[in-house]
Amino acid sequence: MGPESNSPRSAAQGQPAYNQPEQGRQANYQQPPGYPMPGQPPPQQKKGLAIVALVVSIVALVLCLIPVINNVAIVLGLVGLGLAIAALVIASKRKQKKGMPIAALIMSVLAIIGAIVSQLIYVSVLNSVSDAIEEGSDGVVPLTEEQQSEAAEIPALGLGESAPVGDEYTVTVNAVNLDATEDILAVSEVNEAPQGQYVLVDLSVEYTGAEEGDPWIDLGVNLVGSDARQYDPSTCSAILEKPALEVPTLENGGQGDYQVCMDVPAEAVQDAQLFVEPTLSFNDSDRVYWSVN
Known part of the structure; x- marks a missing residue:
């Protein structure tokens, strides 16, 4: 029995017991936090903040x-900008993709710039309209040098000639x-004397549109x-x-x-011109000129 205990078989039987502590150390090994276990897919990156920043910037x-x-x-642009910066910082620390935060950042900046520029444009337009209304509230509108030169270059029709004005009328200045101060004052006793002198215009119109129209409007x-x-x-409220x-x-x-009248300074009627245009037209090319002499 003694020799058998020293045989290679006895040594082999004792080998597993010798290696058990090493196996225990392998069994107790744990993966450091933040890293996937071998054979497992990497965890999905959280992009909630970047998505919110992108949505807010798009709306802005x-x-x-x-x-x-x-x-x-x-x-909204300021909110989107703050969220985009925060998302960009987080993505940098976590070594994540930065495409979405950068896109949100760019769109937020563009939204802020676009809103400010559009506000300046709207304010400028409103001021121009307000000035035009204020200048024309008394029926008198000053002309720029460019408008004067354009009016002088446009050929004027003679009295009694007809021309289409806009798409719905043919007009004749008769x-x-x-x-016409004395003539207008003689029409009614309630007519008051003009500050300058009355100019009286006789017109004939024909409606050529497809629906209906009121020429005085x-x-x-x-x-x-x-x-x-x-x-x-x-400028003229006379009957x-x-x-x-x-x-x-x-x-x-x-x-x-029908007739229309204007109250015009006496010195302004020399070399004057008359034009007719659609009321809602903002294009000077729609005007048709007549010579008043």
Whole structure:
């Protein structure tokens, strides 16, 4: 029995017991936190903050050009900018992709700039409109040098000639009385004396549109004086023999005759011109000029 205990077989039987502590150390080994176990897919990166920043910046960019609402776009742009910066910092620390935070950052900046620029444009337009309304509230509008030169270059029709004005009317200026003060004062006792002198214009119109029209609403008549100012019928509140308000609503082919008057300084009627244009036209090329002499 003694020799058998020293045999290689006995040594082999004892080998597992010798290696048990090493196996225990391997069994107790744990993966450091933050790293996937061997054979497992890496954990998904969290992009919630970047997504929120991107959504907010997109909304701000869409709203930045809408009047009034673009005030909200500025606030949303600032919020999106803060979220994008935070998401970019987190992505840098975690070594994540930075495409989404960078996109949110760029769009937020563009939204803020777009909202501010659009606000400046809207304020400028509103100021221009306000100034134009204020200047024209008395029926007199000053002309720029460019407008004067353009008016001088446009060929004027003679009295009694007809021309289409806009897409819905054919207009004929039959007569222009540059000193109609006595005639207008004789029409009614309530007519007051002008500050300058009354100019009386006789017109004939034909409606050529597809629906219906009121020429006293649809057409504007203006006198361009030699003093580089435009005078419209709102300068004259006198009662006329053929007031425009008495022209009925016209159908296609309907015709009407009426008069308009302006209160114009005596020195401004020399070399004056008359033009008719659609009321809602903002294009000077729609004007048709007539010579008043």
